[in-house]
Amino acid sequence: MSFNVNDYYLQMNGKDVLLSYKGSISSDVINKMLESIEKKLTTTSEDGKVMKKLYNVLVESLQNLYHHVEDLPAGSDVGVDESKFGMLIVSKTENKYRITTGNFINSSKIKPLKDKIDKINSLSQDELKDMYKFILNHQKLTAKGGGGLGLVDIARKTGNKLDYSFQNVSNEFYFFNLDIYVS
Amino acid sequence: MESLFIEGTAKTPTVRFDGDQGLIEIKGRSIPENSIEFYNPLVDWLDKYGKAPKSLTKVNIQLEYFNTSSSKCILDVFKKLEAIHKSNNEVSINWYYEEDDEDMLEAGEDYESIIRIPFKMIEIV
Numbered sequence: 001m002s003f004n005v006n007d008y009y010l011q012m013n014g015k016d017v018l019l020s021y022k023g024s025i026s027s028d029v030i031n032k033m034l035e036s037i038e039k040k041l042t043t044t045s046e047d048g049k050v051m052k053k054l055y056n057v058l059v060e061s062l063q064n065l066y067h068h069v070e071d072l073p074a075g076s077d078v079g080v081d082e083s084k085f086g087m088l089i090v091s092k093t094e095n096k097y098r099i100t101t102g103n104f105i106n107s108s109k110i111k112p113l114k115d116k117i118d119k120i121n122s123l124s125q126d127e128l129k130d131m132y133k134f135i136l137n138h139q140k141l142t143a144k145g146g147g148g149l150g151l152v153d154i155a156r157k158t159g160n161k162l163d164y165s166f167q168n169v170s171n172e173f174y175f176f177n178l179d180i181y182v183s
Numbered sequence: 184m185e186s187l188f189i190e191g192t193a194k195t196p197t198v199r200f201d202g203d204q205g206l207i208e209i210k211g212r213s214i215p216e217n218s219i220e221f222y223n224p225l226v227d228w229l230d231k232y233g234k235a236p237k238s239l240t241k242v243n244i245q246l247e248y249f250n251t252s253s254s255k256c257i258l259d260v261f262k263k264l265e266a267i268h269k270s271n272n273e274v275s276i277n278w279y280y281e282e283d284d285e286d287m288l289e290a291g292e293d294y295e296s297i298i299r300i301p302f303k304m305i306e307i308v
Contacts, residue, residue, distance in 0.1 A: 027216055031193070034214075049283050052248075056286065059214050059250050066216050129293070137297050141219055141255050149251035157286055 003167040003175055005079045005087075005102070012089050012100060022080075022087035025069050025103075030062045037090060054090075054097050054182045057154050061101050061180060062088065064150040067142075069103045070173070078104055078169045096183035105176040110166055113176070120151055121161045128156045158182050184235075187228045195221050196246065200228050205237030207264070210245040213253040222256035229263035236267045245279035245307075246287065258294065265298045278302045 009022050019037050021029065037058060041051045065086040072083045087102040105113065123131060132152045139148050155162060163179035184202035191197035196211035207229075215221055242264060249257065261276075268274040278291035288304060295302040 030216070035193075049285075052281075052284060053286065056248060059248065063214075063216055063250060063252065129289075133293055133297060136254055136258055136293070139255075141252065149254060153251045153254075 003169050005085075005169070005175060008102070008175075009087055009089075014091070016093060017089060017091045018097075019090040020088065022085070022102075024082040024084050025062070025065045025086040026084070027066070030066060033062060033088065034059065050097075050182065053157055054099075057157055057180060057182055058090065058099060060150045060154050061099050061178075065101055065103055067150075068105075070106060072104060072173075076104075076170065076173065078173050078175075080104075096181050099180040099182065101178045101180075103176055104169065104173045105166070107172060107174055110174060110176075114164075114166070117151065117162050117164055120155045123155075125156065125159065128152060132156055154180055184232060187224065189224075198225060200225070200232070202232050202237075205240045207240060207242045208245075209257075209260070210243070212247050213249040213257070215250075216252065218250070218253040218256045222253070222259065226256075226259050226263060229260065229267075233263055233267045233270075236270075236272050239273040239275065240264065240267060242274060242276040243279065244277070244291075247281070249290075254290075258297065261294055261298045261300075265300060268300050274300055276300055276302045277305055279305045279307055282306055282308045 005022075009020075013020050018040055019033060021033060023029070034055075038055065041054065065088065069084045069086045072078060072080070072085060085104060089100040091098050091100075120128070120131075132149060135149050135152065151162065158180060160181045160183065165177045166174040167177065169175050186202060187198060187200040189195070189198040191211040194212060194215045196209050196213045199206065199208040264274050264276070278294075280287035280291065291302055291304055
């Protein structure tokens with residue numbers, strides 16, 4: 001069976017979901033999601049340190065989406081209408097939070113992204129720190145304000161490996177799924 | 184020289200750059216999607232200030248959150264301060280972090296190791 005983004009979203013929206021969204025990723029949408037999660041977290045008895053980490057990682061995840069979602073051409077036949085489509089689901093499982101993001105990606109961009117995540121996953125905390133500092137000090141921001149630091153920062157702050165998959169949707173597009181665990 | 188004051192928002196910090204007092208303060212959250220626009224005036228101001236700085240420049244950085252887009256711009260701010268320090272002016276940097284926020288402490292240590300001006304790390308309890 002071929003991948004269907006709407007079925008996938010429904011399937012991910014089980015119990016213990018704190019926040020979920022699918023649709024166009026804009027600055028306003030990001031603001032609303034951050035506000036909403038902050039409200040929810042302040043009413044829980046969650047440890048302040050974990051809340052802070054979760055919020056930080058959520059900011060990076062959302063802004064990664066913002067900077068990297070494909071501008072889907074009309075008629076690209078991937079099952080959504082929005083051109084800057086992305087999804088985000090925050091859920092709590094046992095003693096950790098999971099942030100799931102999803103977005104379409106042009107097949108030509110898979111290899112560099114996969115290489116980058118595999119590289120990050122292979123590094124120790126000290127090596128991640130060095131990589132972060134190197135990129136911070138040597139790479140320029142893009143016009144959109146992305147710095148190539150988001151995933152490194154997420155891996156460093158969570159101390160967990162990044163889980164990901166690419167699912168084929170059409171000739172041109174895959175669906176990139178990233179699971180981030182905060183504990 | 185003229186002071187630079189910017190009121191903080193949910194996504195951008197409060198900025199107080201006072202040239203007469205040699206006081207540089209950034210406080211709050213810095214999580215805009217694109218930080219360049221926000222930080223450009225700060226870096227420009229420091230460029231001008233650096234031409235005739237006070238003999239002592241006091242810097243207070245107290246951030247609750249900052250994103251990776253801001254992290255590069257904050258480094259640009261520190262690089263301007265490093266230049267002032269290198270031309271034989273005193274620059275004292277206080278890096279504030281909330282109790283138990285090891286990530287924010289570590290972020291301060293990252294900057295300190297890149298720009299080579301000693302930071303005073305201050306835990307807010």
